């Protein structure tokens with residue numbers, strides 16, 4: 001499980017029963033729950049998140065205990081009215097919104113330039129089970145390198161991604177690292193602020209962290225049993 005910062009990691013950890021253990025691997029420090037779920041504060045932004053997640057995945061594989069599933073979790077911006085502050089969003093798709101080229105005719109995603117990927121799709125049954133367990137909304141979660149801060153940018157993102165419910169800064173990086181090692185990925189965002197004009201007074205980080213803990217309390221059994229049948 002990869003979050004951006006320790007506060008998010010600890011909010012997730014609080015949802016798991018029992019004590020945690022600290023595990024150190026080359027390039028990463030992990031918090032391991034008693035149910036053997038590894039939690040990682042992977043850094044802010046897609047590059048840091050990808051690098052840390054890749055290090056954790058490689059370390060686990062070299063130990064002969066590869067992860068079955070990779071989850072990116074944290075607070076995020078919510079597109080209104082679909083994802084109100086305090087709500088939880090589960091990714092049906094994880095899409096990077098700003099990887100590409102700007103042209104006189106608009107934005108071209110990197111795939112249209114002939115490179116890479118812009119979307120990762122979590123297993124449909126996992127999304128369904130996660131939604132059922134938590135009551136979360138499901139939709140596209142966008143990854144951006146720059147937090148949206150104007151109505152114009154929010155409108156442009158909505159126009160290009162009508163299914164977008166949330167934006168964060170790590171999901172696509174975590175997904176790229178998971179995909180490189182053939183692992184499925186899911187993203188969960190607890191909404192701390194609306195996507196739109198910058199308004200620091202409107203952030204509800206404490207409320208979003210509580211929603212993350214509450215959501216993972218319901219999600220933990222789904223994740224722990226996923227794909228073991």
Ligand SMILES: O=C(O)c1cccc(C(=O)CC[C@H]2O[C@@H](n3cnc4c(=O)[nH]cnc43)[C@H](O)[C@@H]2O)c1
Nearest residue numbers: 004044045075076077147148167168169170195198
């Ligand atoms: O300074 C600002 O206007 C601003 C607005 C929202 C978030 C930030 C952050 O520095 C937090 C980045 C951190 O939290 C996730 N996050 C939370 N809200 C959003 C958002 O609206 N858009 C993108 N990311 C968001 C993100 O995943 C980072 O880990 C600053």
